[in-house]
Amino acid sequence: MRIVSAAEIAGLLTHSDLVDALGEAFRAEITVPLRHHHRIPQADGSPEAMLLLMPAWTASGSQQFVGTKIVSVYPGNGAKNLPAIYGSYILSSGETGAPLAVMDGTELTVWRTACASALASRSLSRKDATRHVMVGAGALAPHLIRAHAAVRPIRHVTIWNRSRERAAELAEGLQGTLPGITITVGTDLQAAVGEADIVSCATISTNPVVSGDWLKPGAHLDLVGGYTPAMRETDDAAIRRASLFVDTRTGGLHEAGDIVDPIRRGLITEADVKADLFDLARGTHAGRTSDSEITLFKSVGTALEDLAAAMLVWRSLKS
Template sequence: MRIISAADIAGLLTHSALVDALGEAFRTEISVPLRHHHRIPQADGSPEAMLLLMPAWTASAGRQFVGTKIVSVYPGNGARNLPAIYGSYILSSGETGAPLAVLDGTELTAWRTACASALAARSLARKDAVRHVMVGAGALAPHLIRAHAAVRPIRHVAVWNRSRERAAHLVEGLKGTLPGVTLTVASDLEGAVREADIVSCATIATNPVVSGDWLKPGAHLDLVGGYTPSMRETDDAAVQRASLFVDTRTGGLHEAGDIVDPIRRGVITEADVKADLFDLCRGKHPGRGADDEITLFKSVGTALEDLAAAMLVWRSLDR
């Protein structure tokens, strides 16, 4: 059995290759049971933590794989200068069940989450999108910036974070890694969003950070951070103005606060969610329908994405 580190994953993957692999996975037969959620109260008063178990296995002909991700989510870790998410991924043979590898699940999650958003952007963002606003400066942010730049001709990226220092640190770290892209720190979030072609949010906000009234015609809003029904990164105006899409209906209609909360209050209905990534990748929905259409993609993650990413890493080892 191989141990595959975060550095190994970063050295083996590219964002464009993983976007392609995810697209293929959403067209393939992969079994994905509902993930297990286990809440972990914190005695020190920190926000409640969560343990996630996410299994999946290939169901079509060919070499078979089984994978399970074990994830801990500790929102209070920011105060400790630690990542909010830790994880391990176990990849096994689908024929024998023998373990093949243990992968760094934190790195794998960052890659697959960002590339799932980029996969959605292939169908939902304008083809001429050049301005990207990144809301949040955590571990996901650099991956989201690079992944969107891999599928759209991004030329300007503005990073906003509640801590300007963290936003500046991210911008400094990315300089020189994206040729032809100008990176800046946004002081005025509303002003930056009003100019943006793509807006990505990767925060742990429980109340809206981005208003739908700020979105210009043709904008694409990419919501990644909220992972429970009580978390919101955008407001009701956004879900009312935009054409709505999710990664999976199973997750989006049950776990995504930006979708679940307005449905519960009658602001929108389930029928307003036009498609998920299965529909987009299999050609059942065309995606963006007009240049001035506002689109919104809500991601909560699925074990299918983890398995696809782990399989790509495993196969890349043999090259």
């Protein structure tokens, strides 16, 4: 059994290859049971911890796989100078159940999350999109920038973060690594969004950060950060103006605050969500219909994406 580190994963994957692999996975027969949540009380008085199990397995193909992402969430770890979240991915043979590899689940997650957004962008953003605004400067931000640049002719990236220092650090780290792309730190978010062809948000905000009134005709809004019904990265104006898409209806209609909250208040209905990544990847929905259409993609993640990424890592190791 192989142990695959974060550095190995980063050395094996490319964003364009993973976008292609995710497209294949959303077209394939892959079983994705409901995610398992297990609460873990803490005897020392720390906040309650959580164990998440995210299984998936292939149902066809020349080689079968079973995979499970195991994520532990310990909110009290900050007081111990430790990360709050740890993740591992176990990939096994679908024919025998024999374990093949244990992979760094955190690294796998940032790669697959960013590339799912890029897969959506292939159908939803304008093909001539050149200006990208990145809202947030955390671990996902550099991957989202690179993933969108892998599928669209991005020439200018503006990074905005509540902490300007964090945005500047990310911009400095990316300088010279993306040939032909100018990277700047934004100070006026409204102005930057107003010029953007693609706007990505990867925050943990519970209140809207980007207003739909700022979006120009033809813009694509990519919402990645909010992963609970209590979180919002954009406002009702965006929900009203945009054509709405999600990664999966199961997740988007139950976990994504930017979709769940407007439905709960009667602003929209479930029928207003036009398609998910299954529909877009399989061609049952065309995606963008005009150059002036504003599109919005909301993702919360799915075990299918983890399995697709792990399979690509495994095949790259074996080639």
